[in-house]
Amino acid sequence: MKTLWDETVHRRKRRRKRNVSILISQKPYSITGTGNDCGIIGHTLNAWDLSGCTTCMDCKVKVFCPGCTPKHPQDETAIPVLCERHEHERTVKHAAI
Numbered sequence: 385m386k387t388l389w390d391e392t393v394h395r396r397k398r399r400r401k402r403n404v405s406i407l408i409s410q411k412p413y414s415i416t417g418t419g420n421d422c423g424i425i426g427h428t429l430n431a432w433d434l435s436g437c438t439t440c441m442d443c444k445v446k447v448f449c450p451g452c453t454p455k456h457p458q459d460e461t462a463i464p465v466l467c468e469r470h471e472h473e474r475t476v477k478h479a480a481i
């Protein structure tokens with residue numbers, strides 16, 4: 385009899401209602417729906433600081449302008465992106481040729 389009783393108790397416990405609340409994932413809004421907007425449409429840069437560095441608003445990657453600074457002063461892994469000024473200069477030079 386003992387075994388049967390135990391089984392009943394165990395079953396009761398197992399059948400306990402699980403608190404299945406749907407977890408709303410707070411993923412950042414993605415335009416392409418892949419979560420990799422930056423790789424597809426490019427980074428969304430913040431304002432450039434005085435040393436020629438900025439960050440991406442979406443993926444928070446560090447960005448530096450190779451025209452302003454030879455390399456990012458803090459981060460070796462920062463990616464090179466020309467700032468508006470240097471991008472413009474490059475375009476003008478190309479147009480002149």
Ligand SMILES: [Zn+2]
Pocket residue numbers: 422426427428440441442443444445
């Ligand atoms: Zn990015």
Ligand SMILES: [Zn+2]
Pocket residue numbers: 436449450451452453466467468469470
């Ligand atoms: Zn620059």
